[in-house]
Each structure stands twice: as structure tokens, then as C-alpha cells.
Amino acid sequence: MPVLTPELVEVAERIVARYPKGRERSAILPLLYLAQSAEGHVSREGLREVAELLGVTTAEVEAVATFYTMIRLRPTGRHVVSVCTNLACALRGGEDVHARAREALGPGCEEVTEDGMFTLREEECLGACDAAPLVQVNSASYDRVTPERVVEMIDAIRRGDPPRPSHGTFPGDFRQVSRILAGAEAARPAEPAEPAEPTGAGE
Amino acid sequence: MTERIITARWDEPDTVWVDRYLETGGYEGLRRALSMTPAEVIEEVKASGLRGRGGAGFPTGVKWSFVPQDTGRPTYLVANFDESEPGTFNNRELVERDPHQFLEGVIIASYAVRCHTAFIYIRGEFLWPGQVLDRTIAEAYERGFLGTDILGSGYDLDVVLHRGAGAYICGEETALLESLEGRRGQPRQRPPFPAVVGLYGCPTVINNVETLANVPHILVRGGGWYASIGPEKSPGTKIFSVSGKVNRPGNYEVPMGTPARVVIEELAGGVLDGKRLKAWTPGGSSTPFLMAEHLDTPLDFESIAAAGSMLGTGAMIVTDERDCMVEATRRLLGFYADESCGKCTPCREGTWWALRVLERLENGLGREEDLPLLEDLCENMLFRGFCPLVDGAVSPMSSTLKFFRDEYEAHIRERRCPFTDRPPMPAAADDPEPLTSEVPR
Numbered sequence: 205m206p207v208l209t210p211e212l213v214e215v216a217e218r219i220v221a222r223y224p225k226g227r228e229r230s231a232i233l234p235l236l237y238l239a240q241s242a243e244g245h246v247s248r249e250g251l252r253e254v255a256e257l258l259g260v261t262t263a264e265v266e267a268v269a270t271f272y273t274m275i276r277l278r279p280t281g282r283h284v285v286s287v288c289t290n291l292a293c294a295l296r297g298g299e300d301v302h303a304r305a306r307e308a309l310g311p312g313c314e315e316v317t318e319d320g321m322f323t324l325r326e327e328e329c330l331g332a333c334d335a336a337p338l339v340q341v342n343s344a345s346y347d348r349v350t351p352e353r354v355v356e357m358i359d360a361i362r363r364g365d366p367p368r369p370s371h372g373t374f375p376g377d378f379r380q381v382s383r384i385l386a387g388a389e390a391a392r393p394a395e396p397a398e399p400a401e402p403t404g405a406g407e
Numbered sequence: 408m409t410e411r412i413i414t415a416r417w418d419e420p421d422t423v424w425v426d427r428y429l430e431t432g433g434y435e436g437l438r439r440a441l442s443m444t445p446a447e448v449i450e451e452v453k454a455s456g457l458r459g460r461g462g463a464g465f466p467t468g469v470k471w472s473f474v475p476q477d478t479g480r481p482t483y484l485v486a487n488f489d490e491s492e493p494g495t496f497n498n499r500e501l502v503e504r505d506p507h508q509f510l511e512g513v514i515i516a517s518y519a520v521r522c523h524t525a526f527i528y529i530r531g532e533f534l535w536p537g538q539v540l541d542r543t544i545a546e547a548y549e550r551g552f553l554g555t556d557i558l559g560s561g562y563d564l565d566v567v568l569h570r571g572a573g574a575y576i577c578g579e580e581t582a583l584l585e586s587l588e589g590r591r592g593q594p595r596q597r598p599p600f601p602a603v604v605g606l607y608g609c610p611t612v613i614n615n616v617e618t619l620a621n622v623p624h625i626l627v628r629g630g631g632w633y634a635s636i637g638p639e640k641s642p643g644t645k646i647f648s649v650s651g652k653v654n655r656p657g658n659y660e661v662p663m664g665t666p667a668r669v670v671i672e673e674l675a676g677g678v679l680d681g682k683r684l685k686a687w688t689p690g691g692s693s694t695p696f697l698m699a700e701h702l703d704t705p706l707d708f709e710s711i712a713a714a715g716s717m718l719g720t721g722a723m724i725v726t727d728e729r730d731c732m733v734e735a736t737r738r739l740l741g742f743y744a745d746e747s748c749g750k751c752t753p754c755r756e757g758t759w760w761a762l763r764v765l766e767r768l769e770n771g772l773g774r775e776e777d778l779p780l781l782e783d784l785c786e787n788m789l790f791r792g793f794c795p796l797v798d799g800a801v802s803p804m805s806s807t808l809k810f811f812r813d814e815y816e817a818h819i820r821e822r823r824c825p826f827t828d829r830p831p832m833p834a835a836a837d838d839p840e841p842l843t844s845e846v847p848r
Contacts, residue, residue, distance in 0.1 A: 222567050224481070224524060227607055229589035233572050258589075271591040271748075272572035274531045286532075290493045291692060291738050292650040292724050328575065328742050329493035329692075330532050333650030333724070334657045343534035371503065371535040384538070385531055385570050 207242050207250040208257070215388045216257055222387075228258050232268050236275045237386035241379045245276040273325075274385070281316045281323035282377045283361055285309070286340040287354070289326050292333035297350070301337045302326055304351035308358050321362060323378075335370065342381040344369035412644050413620040414660040417504045423539065425546040428507040434552055436623030440515045441560040448519040452622065454630025456642040461487055461578075461615030462690065462719045464641075464708045467622075473602035474520045474610045483606040484517045484525040485587065485613045489571055489578040491530055492691035493742060494722030497646040497658050498616035502536045505620070506543040510566070512619030514552060515626060517564050520612050524565050528583055531572045540568055575746035579794050580613040582748065593750045594794035617646060637663035641707035641718075649675040651725040652682070664710070668702040671725060682727040686810065690719015692739050693799025695806035696732075716806070731826035732811040733818055736803045737765040743800035754797035757788040761804060768815065771823040771832035778815055781808060 208216060216235055223230040235257060239250035246269055248262075255262040269275045276284075287293075287302040305324055309317055313324040332338045335347030339354055346357065347370040360367050366374045375381050383389060411417075421427040428434070440448050453468030474482055486509075490498040502509055517525045529537050544566055547553040555563045569587055571577050577586045581595035584606050605611020621643060625633045634642045641663040647670050650656045654676030661670060671677065671687065678684045686696040689706065694717040697704070704714045711718045726735060744758040761784050764777050781804055789801045808815065818824055822831040 224607065227588070230569070230587060232589035233570065233586070237570070237572070268589060268591055272531075272574050274571075274573035289738075290742055291735055292494050294735075294738055295651040295724070295726060295730065327532075328745060329491060329495075331490045331496045331499050331530070333494055333496050333648065333722075336650060336656065340532065340534075343532055345535065369535070372538065375534060375538075381534065384534065385572075387568065387570065389541075 206253060207239050207247065208253050209242070212238055212242060213257070215386070219387055220258070229260060231258060232260075232265060233272065233275075234386045236265070236269055236272075237382045238388060240275065241383035241386060241388070244282070244379050245278060245280045276323075279316050280378060281313075282321050282379075283366075284323045284325060284340075284342055284378050285354075285358065286325040286327040286330070286343075287349075288328070288330050288336070288338045290329040292329065293336040293338055296336040296348075298337035300351045301339065301349055301354050305339075305354045305358065308355045322358070341366065341369070342375060342378050343385070344372070344375050344381075346370055411660045412624050413501065413505070413508065413617065414646065414658065416508070417500075420504075422505050423503075423507075423543070425507060425543075425550055428505075432627065433507055434511055434623075436626035437511050437514055437518075437552065438558060439626045440518055441558055441562060445519045445521055448515065448626070451630045452519070452625055455621075455625045455633035456630070456639075457618065457621055457625060457633065458641060458643075458708065459615055460617035460621075460645065460720070462492070462693075462717075464718065467614065467618055470602065470614075471516070471520050471612055473600070474612060475603060476521060478610060480609045481524065482520050482522045483609055483611040484513065484520060484522040485580075485583065485606060485611060486513050486525065486527040486616060486619055487578065487580065487583060487613050488527055488529040488533070488536075488616050489583060490533075490616070490720075491575045491578050492693060492720050492722060493739070494648060494650055494688060494691045494724040495720040496648045496650075497721065499533060499536055500658050501616055501620050501646070502533075503539055506539050507547070508623060509616055509620050510540075510543055510547055511552070512614075512622040513566060514547075514557070514564060515622050516612065516614060516619055518562055520610075522612070523563050524567065526587060526606070527566060527568050528577070528587055529568060529570055530577075531570045537568065537570060544568060574748075575742075576748045576794075576796060579796065582794070583613065584611065591748070593748045596793075638705070638707045638709070640709055645706065645718075645721050647706065647721045647723055649723045649725065651687075651723075652679045652684075652727040652730070653677065653725050654679055661706070663707040664705040666703050667697075667706055667723070670706065671702065671723065675723075675725075678725065678727050680727075682729060685726045685728050685730060686732060686735075686807075687726070688719075688722065688724045689714075689716050691722040691799075692724065692742065693717075693795070693802050694719040695802045696810065697806075698810055716802075729826065731769075731824055732807045732814050733765065734769050734824060734826065736807045737762070737769050739803045740765050740800060743796065747796060747800075751793035751797070753788045753791040754793070754800070757784055757792075757797060758800050760784060761788075761800070765804075768818050769824055771818065771821070771829070772836065773815070773819040773822075775819060777819070778808065778812070 416422040577592040582592040586592040
């Protein structure tokens, strides 16, 4: 069974067509996301098929894939929980949030939990330091997360009832989000951003 | 306080939709630009004195004018939305709250440099802003602000949203181009500069999101109006992203030249729990820390440079008297060691060795010779790398060694971090992994 089904190959061709003629290689990252959406990570076979579609070698695709942390080359949980512990989040307790998430998820969670549900990542700055400590689940952001809250979030996801992120709606599991990141989804209606709560924009 | 310009529509959630954007003067700048020649648009932006908001502060109009027009090859515009500098979050909020303002800036800039395919490079972690932009771009096509014969002007433009996948270095403009071409994000030799040899070897302009958000306003109200705001050499307003130990973290737009004290103490509500401010970065983790004594420094490129730091992205991370600056530095060096692309030795090795030394200091295993060793590392890293990432890594080290040497010394003397309740390390204990040339990876 190929990784990229005929439907996905069609999507891939649409993505490739966005780039100028002769510059198809630009689609490597989107197509890696697409392969990731099919398997939950990118396997050797996934790398090979992306290479074939773009007319480059598997080694070239692998060289790109290994550079970027959001392309996962090893088995990955159904949900990827990322906790920022860079300075701005650390100053507001990000380390405790990470430690509690780690405890709640149990051994091996940096790779994948035994039930296959989660992968935990200690993240670098996610560009939302006003909302520190920040947690992302499958790249959906949760603002000002406490250690207690991250455990509740994990429990809720386990129950199949993921909490609503701080912006928009829950985008789905890691595979579904990989498909969005590939640029495969039709544009979704943007909900208005949250009201101008704590951030100031000057007076 | 002077009016807000690029955050003026933030209080109204409906701004994200094209109809509301149009009701509040949206796309007027584009109409105005399309009634001018591209050269006239460049002149207007030059007259505004607008300087790039991504960190380097290069004059935007001048950058656009460097693009050669007689190469017979396409010209590209790339919007750098890879916002990853620790502490920086204004691009994200600009797009989340007023996405059409940014897109209008992209279209005007593209027209000015005669580009027909523009790329927006967004960091992969920005899932929601990316979804907002997808919708915004779709709306712009529907209303004829993108596509062929824009507003009947005969000008054609397509915009492609391209997502990164987790690499800080791709915010560096030549690494970004490599990434966009489907390669590892490693910086290129400059010169040639991207204006001449950029994306796909073609002339390319790369602008930050905040820079582009200013452009529609300059077209509507004129370069002279913009140039009259703030200091002569750093005109306009700037968004400062305040985070860490303040009461109201957030983005605050003020005229350039506003004293840092106003932003930190008034707008961001001052330090948490009434504590004393210890240190702050003026422009993200890659700019040297400043102290409380620098709070009256005007926030503009020249004044911050004179104070010994850099305006950078305007990201102010604030620490207070309870925070350990050795630990803060260790944490940041962990970031740079992680994000070093590995291309050049001073950065790849320097960040890693510095991290090791900082780790043992924080763990109570520091030695007297570690401080000269760190200074030596700083000296051998600064300006020795292939790109500025390594200089960014030096900033927290060199500035904390200068301002907080007593904290480093206390770690060595007490054999513990004085800001924690950890017990001292026994006198016999030594670094379990002594520094050797055998680097476990």
C-alpha cells in the first residue's frame, strides 16, 4: 500500500502547482506534511514517495526532513503536546507545566506513550509570550496554562473531549493538523480573534 | 499618547473580515498605490523613513529600490512571518487581528517592486494565524485585490502561503529562502544580497510582517506624515511585545523614541507583585540585557544602540529580583544550541560548549576559571559566525557577565544556585561529564 493514496497524490499535485514551473522542489515541506498526515509520521516509504513525486532523490528529501522538528521521522502519538519552556514562559512557570505534563503522561512520553495517544515535546518559543505559559496540542494554542490545567487537558483528550483552544476550534489530531499544514484543506472561515483582553496595544 | 496606527483596528473583532476592513478605510492604500507608478510608490515609502521591523532596521524604501528591473527574470516578494525570536509576538497578533492590513501591505510592496508572485513564509507552529491568512487570501481574491487585473489596473499578483516546519534559523532571510526552495534552512553567503540574487536566483525583497503592515497607512497619509512621528532617524510607531514578570504582558504600539519606562511601568503595568525590575531585553533574547538604570532610554534604533544593546524586534522580556540571571542565560543558550543550524563552527560548537559551562555553573559545579572561559567563548563567537544567530547567542552571555558578575561568582562560591533552595554541591563533587573534546551527541 502506498503512503500517498490516489486522493493524496491529487492533493500533492495541486500543492506543487502553486510554485513556479521548474521550482517544484519548493513543495518538499508541504508534501512531507501530507505524507505525515497519512501515517502519523514520515516513514522511509513516505520519504521515497515524496522524492518520486518531485523528481529528486530520497536522500535529498531526507536531508530536508531531518532539519525540521515538525516533521516527525519516528512513530508519534495521536496528539502532540508541546510545552514552551523558553525564557518568557519559564518566568511564568512553564517548567512546572512541562514537569506535570510529563508526570501525567508517564514513561516514554517524549517518544510516544504506551497507548499511542501522546507525544510530549519541550518547545522553544512559540511566539505567544503574552499568554505564558503556553501549551500547544497539535499546534493549537492554549494560553496561560497552569500545571493543574495541563493535566485536565490531557485527561479530556484521553476521554475524546479535547478542550477548546484559545483561538478557533480544536483542529483535530496530529494527522489532521499535518494535512492543514500541508495546505491541503480548503480555506476555513476565520472566526474573529478573541476580544482584546489582556494585551494592550497602547493606550 | 500619539494615535495607534497599525493596531488601531485591534479592538474590533470584525476587522478580520474584508467587509469591515473596507468600511474602516481598508485597501485605500492599495487604490492609491495603483494610481501611481511603482517608482512613485517606492519614493513615497522612502520619504516615510520606514525602517525594517524584523531587527536590522534597514530603510524599507531603499531596500525596494535596490531591486534591479532589467534582468529579464521575475522579481519576488517574500513576507517573513517566521516570527521566532524569543519574546517576540507582534507579527502573530497583527495577523490574527488585522490580517487584511498585512495582506494589503504585501500587495502594495509587490506592486512597487513589480512582483507577480509573492510568498508569505509563516512558521509552522502558527496554525491558527495560518488559517486566518488562508481565509484572508481567499477573500482578497474574491474581491479582486489579488489575481489578474487587480482593481482594473492591469496589475496581476498571486500570493502563496508557505508553511515552515520548526526552525528558528529560517527567520534569517537567506536561510528562509533556502527553506522556501525546499532545502535545509542554512544561511547563504552575502553578497550577493537577495535584492539581486534571491529566491530561485531572482531579485527578491524580504520584509517583516510589521514593516508591511505600516505600508498601507504610508500610502494613504503620505510619507511626510509618517516621517513626522517619532525621532528623525527612527520614524513611526513600533509595537513592543512585553513579557515575563510584568502585570500586563502584551503588545503595545507607541511612537519610536518612547522611554522604555513608559512601556514597562505604565502600559505593561510594572513588575509583578511590586518587585524590583532586574533586567530587560529591548529586542528579544538576541539583544543584550539592559538594567533598571536604562529604563529612561528612548526606544529607537540609535538610543538603544548607544545604551549598549539593540532595538531588535522590540521584544521586552522582563525579569525581577527573584530571577537568577545565570539560569536565564543557561536557558537561552539551550535555545541557541538547539537552533544552531550546524553550518559554521563558532556557532555549532560555541553554543554547545557555552551551554555546558553554564549548566555546571547553575548546578553548583562552577569553577573560578569558568568566567574567563565564557568570556573567551564570547570573544571567539561574536561576529565569527556565518550569520547573526551566533551573535544573538553571545548577547545574553556577555551582558549578564557584565551586569551580573556577582551572581555568577555567588554560584561558584556557594556551589549552588542562590535563587533556589537546592543544597550546595559537596566540595569533592565535580562535573560528572568533564569538558573534553569527546563530544557526546
